[in-house]
Amino acid sequence: MKKIEAIIKPFKLDEVRESLSELGVSGLTVTEVKGFGRQKGHTELYRGAEYVVDFLPKIKVEMVVPSELQDRAVEAIIKAAHTGKIGDGKIFIYSVEQVIRIRTGETNESAL
Secondary structure, eight states, X not given: OEEEEEEEOGGGHHHHHHHHHHHTOOOOEEEEXXXXXXXXXXXXXXXXXXXXXXXXXXXXXXXXXXXXXXXXHHHHHHHHHOOSSTTOEEEEEEEOOOOBOTTTOOBGGGGO
């Protein structure tokens, strides 16, 4: 099993969710986060004063998938989240040793 974390632009969330649903990914965790990479932030004007926004709003999407679904899930995220502009995001992949569903006690892939 693999845990996939994707940091994406907020307006791309629905497209990413839909493309993962089509693959059969049944569970996601979505978190509103802030960060920066090569974008480095930007300046904004508020009530006549200019200020620097260092951390930009992003969305972190997390899911655990069977290993054989990993490549297709990553491809779906890339296709759905891609704009071609700086700040499209990143994907991180981790190995997962064990999953346990608290309600039923099911383990591993049956717990997904």
